[in-house]
Amino acid sequence: MTAQTYMNTDADPALPILDIRDLSVSYGSGRTAKRAVHGISFTVNRGETLAIVGESGSGKTTTAQSIIGLLSGGKVDGGQIMLNGTDIAKWSDRQLDGLRGSRIGLIPQDPGTSLNPIRTIGSQLGETFRIHRYPLDKTGRKAKVLELLAKVGLSSPELRYDQYPHQLSGGMRQRVLIAMAIALEPDLIIADEPTSALDVTVQKRILDLIDVLKRETSASVLLITHDLGVAARADSIVVMQGGRVVEAGAAAQILGSPQNAYTSQLLADAPSFSDTRREHPANVPSEPADDIVVIEGLCKHFPLSGKPEGLRAVDDLSFRVARGSTHAIVGESGSGKTTTIRMVTGFEKPTSGRISISGRDISDLAGEELRQFRRTVQLVYQNPFSSLDPRQTIFRIVEEPLRNFEPLAAQERDRRVREMIARVGLPTDVLHRHPATLSGGQRQRVAIARALILQPEVVVLDEAVSALDVTVQARILALLAELQREFGLTYIFVSHDLAVVRQIADTVSVMQNGREIESGPVETVFGNPRHDYTKELVASIPAFRKPG
Amino acid sequence: MxxxxxxxxxxxxxxxxxxxxxxxxxxxxxxxxxxxxxxxxxxxxxxxxxxxxxxxxxxxxxxxxxxxxxxxxxxxxxTGDFGYSIDAGVRVTALLADNILPTFRLAGLGFLAAVVLSFTLAFLSYFSPFSWLRRVITMLPSLFVAIPVFWLGIMLIQMFSFRLRLVPVINPGPWVGLILPIATLAVPISAPIAQILMRNIDDVMTRPFVAVARAKGASLNWVFWKHVLANALLPVLTICGMLFGELLAGAVVAETVFGLNGIGRLTEAAVATLDVAVLQAVVLLSAATFVTINLVVDLLYPLLDPRLRKNAKAV
Known part of the structure; x- marks a missing residue:
């Protein structure tokens, strides 16, 4: 089914809220112009939620920005943007000012940076009424704002009114931004990746809130997302790739029986939809005694002014990881995941407790001993863009650990680096390039190569696939599984993404506020969660129970 | 605390x-x-x-x-006693008292003029409807900072006093005589302020909260005054505190070129005659002013940025 036929078979007699016809958008001008959206068409019906799904570079955000007239550096080349039957594609900025905020609301991607840091919540929310010259005096406006704050589920609105953005959590800020978007009850709400910067449990609550408010204000929602799990909540889905619509239709149909190969690929790669778990060579530990990582009663307290007991970042954590298996640590920001892995990798000293790796207690290692220990445990970080030195070539980056540890001849180093680069599936010609010329997935392969070149026993993967698009994510996860089999590696996999954890890990520790609240094999913990928090986490995996 | x-x-x-x-x-x-x-x-x-x-x-x-x-x-x-000036044969405190007011007046007005000039440039560049004008304006600060103060002073006298005869050189009124020195002082001081202000305005414009304000229907004008300007001012405040040293150095040159009485002139004379007691007092006075101004700047931050308020704790 193509986008065109989808539009034609739309039997709703009422005028659609949004009707995009043959829209083209490009960036730059003259010879350097680059088209980002190629003549796409789709329709958002009244009261409907339509999700545009695609990976980075698919043109989904450009599409959203062109509808609200806020393309930064880009321009609409052709086509129509019919809002309630009026073509606004060629409207001037001044004309659009009247529509923005009143007829079209926007929920932005990152609540952390989307509020003015130096103005109060109340003044930023009340601003919408002032911009559109609502006949409200100061008290009337305040009453409206308080009502809105309560509507989006914020506790003690009076208190929030005078607070500044930095005093609110990410989830609370996103609620404030949602309140802004719905303040004047617009016909269309554009939600641009509204939850991708939030923790999973918060994610679900925010999506639920958008659904409720949509119904209350009878608005339509245009949801922009890279996450098919999030898109599954929509009524219809438009799949975009390279600036074109590759498939469009009802959500159940797209997810149930995708016609397009790319959609099928996306579905297969989305962790929340794939039922197939990778093969587990080490699923059952070969012998019970062979636990390469043993953590017992681990605690880390940070001194905190005014609190004698300090901040308990990690509180009595214990787990064991069998050689050759994958142990996941899951939890939200602030749960103590990062502190835990900093201790496991020897960057932080535990306040108390024992960390034993490969039969060696590392809690008291220092100096040269600690340096040598780092060969055993290597790290792959979350952000493939900032964890590689931009001024070094890929060869240098992968070679560096060898230079630090092994007195090898240059030729031998060269051979090992080439071997490792080939092993992680990169072409040889990347060796003399710089990180900036590689894609996110390629960079993460470089980071993996750098970690593996010292032949470590344990690799700590800190949100190692979280910043990647789903298809790339799937390939990196497959590579990790392969390497684990080949080298008998043990992984400690830190993630907030339970769908990915379910796919890759054998055992899991669920952390909350520094404490381990549940631990065990993934099937047991996720299949039959005992703790309330784990239940909530599992329930918030997008589309967990929907058939793939 | x-x-x-x-x-x-x-x-x-x-x-x-x-x-x-x-x-x-x-x-x-x-x-x-x-x-x-x-x-x-x-x-x-x-x-x-x-x-x-x-x-x-x-x-x-x-x-x-x-x-x-x-x-x-x-x-x-x-005890507040800076000793005697050997050259003038009077108490250093008396010398300072005579000269401090003219210099503070010159420096204060020069700074004010620099702020007005730099903000005007930044506003012009932001609201300019033509990209060529914007480009010209953004190039101006580099030019300003490259001009030596003494040369600018001489050029201004040449142009406004001798050619155009707008400002008399001999016995101008107390305020008319300040016009050219203030201009001389303001131009190089305005350069870094304008540069930082313009760069910060551009930077703040790209932040997501500006896009959110635009999505609420705010015009470019509204966004500038209500969201961009205050956020762009913080680094400008820092640079203003640091520019004080340059202001004092500029005042020395301006007073010498225009023959005005003041700390600058006093310093110049004291250097020529190695009048140590005077120099010592001038250094101390400058340091005290510098420290005071930077303390005031630090106290202003929390007023501009709520994130720096100590009592503001996350709830």
């Missing part, structure tokens, strides 16, 4: 800075060859005998061993 505690600790830091400035300048001035007595009384028809010179030095105490001189200078400075 409460505000009074904060102020106390900052005051302590300020005293350390002042002591360091005093000691360092004392050391440097003592290392200079020659002294004021020699410069004033040697040579010419009034040349004194070495015995007479020694006598004068004894009166001023300048023949004592260095450590003793340092300690006596430090203790008298603490």
């Amino acid at each position: 409460s505000l009074s505690k904060y102020l106390l600790s900052r005051l302590g830091q300020a005293l350390i800075v002042l002591w360091a400035a005093f000691t360092l300048s004392f050391l440097l001035l003592q290392m200079m060859p020659g002294d004021a007595v020699l410069i004033k009384y040697m040579g010419g028809d009034f040349a004194l005998t070495p015995e007479q010179l020694a006598n004068i030095r004894q009166i001023y105490g300048s023949d004592n061993p260095p450590l003793q001189r340092y300690l006596s200078a430090l203790t008298s400075t603490l």
Whole structure:
């Protein structure tokens, strides 16, 4: 089914809220112009939620920005943007000012940076009424704002009114931004990746809130997302790739029986939809005694002014990881995941407790001993863009650990680096390039190569696939599984993404506020969660129970 | 930390800075060859005998061993006594009192003019409907900073006084005479302010909260005044505090070129005659003003940025 036929078979007699016809958008001008959206068409019906799904570079955000007239550096080349039957594609900025905020609301991607840091919540929310010259005096406006704050589920609105953005959590800020978007009850709400910067449990609550408010204000929602799990909540889905619509239709149909190969690929790669778990060579530990990582009663307290007991970042954590298996640590920001892995990798000293790796207690290692220990445990970080030195070539980056540890001849180093680069599936010609010329997935392969070149026993993967698009994510996860089999590696996999954890890990520790609240094999913990928090986490995996 | 505690600790830091400035300048001035007595009384028809010179030095105490001189200078400075100017033969405090007001007036007005000039440039560049005008304006600060103050002063006199005869050179009124020196001072000081302001406005414009405000229907004008400007001002405040040193240096040149009385002129004369007591007092005065201005800047931050308020805790 193509986008065109989808539009034609739309039997709703009422005028659609949004009707995009043959829209083209490009960036730059003259010879350097680059088209980002190629003549796409789709329709958002009244009261409907339509999700545009695609990976980075698919043109989904450009599409959203062109509808609200806020393309930064880009321009609409052709086509129509019919809002309630009026073509606004060629409207001037001044004309659009009247529509923005009143007829079209926007929920932005990152609540952390989307509020003015130096103005109060109340003044930023009340601003919408002032911009559109609502006949409200100061008290009337305040009453409206308080009502809105309560509507989006914020506790003690009076208190929030005078607070500044930095005093609110990410989830609370996103609620404030949602309140802004719905303040004047617009016909269309554009939600641009509204939850991708939030923790999973918060994610679900925010999506639920958008659904409720949509119904209350009878608005339509245009949801922009890279996450098919999030898109599954929509009524219809438009799949975009390279600036074109590759498939469009009802959500159940797209997810149930995708016609397009790319959609099928996306579905297969989305962790929340794939039922197939990778093969587990080490699923059952070969012998019970062979636990390469043993953590017992681990605690880390940070001194905190005014609190004698300090901040308990990690509180009595214990787990064991069998050689050759994958142990996941899951939890939200602030749960103590990062502190835990900093201790496991020897960057932080535990306040108390024992960390034993490969039969060696590392809690008291220092100096040269600690340096040598780092060969055993290597790290792959979350952000493939900032964890590689931009001024070094890929060869240098992968070679560096060898230079630090092994007195090898240059030729031998060269051979090992080439071997490792080939092993992680990169072409040889990347060796003399710089990180900036590689894609996110390629960079993460470089980071993996750098970690593996010292032949470590344990690799700590800190949100190692979280910043990647789903298809790339799937390939990196497959590579990790392969390497684990080949080298008998043990992984400690830190993630907030339970769908990915379910796919890759054998055992899991669920952390909350520094404490381990549940631990065990993934099937047991996720299949039959005992703790309330784990239940909530599992329930918030997008589309967990929907058939793939 | 409460505000009074904060102020106390900052005051302590300020005293350390002042002591360091005093000691360092004392050391440097003592290392200079020659002294004021020699410069004033040697040579010419009034040349004194070495015995007479020694006598004068004894009166001023300048023949004592260095450590003793340092300690006596430090203790008298603490009591507010900066000693005598050898060249003028009057108390240094009296010299300062005569010259401090004109200089503060010149520096203050020069700074004000610099702020007005730089903000005008930044506004013009933001609201300019033409991209070529924007490009020209953004290039101006680099030009401004490259112009030497003395050359600019001479050029302004040449143009406005001699050619256009707008500002009289001989006996101008007290305020008319300040116009050209203020302009001379303001141009180089405005350059870094304008540059940082423009760069920050551009930077803040790309932040997501500006897009959110635009999505609420706010016009570019609204966004600028309500969201962008205040956020762009913080780094400008920092640079303003640091520019004070440059302002003082500029005042010295401007006063010399335009023949105005003030600390700058006084300093220039004191350097020429190695009048150590005067120089020492000027250094201390500059350091004290510098410290005060930066303290004021630090106290202003929390007013502009709620994130820096100590009592604001996350709930």
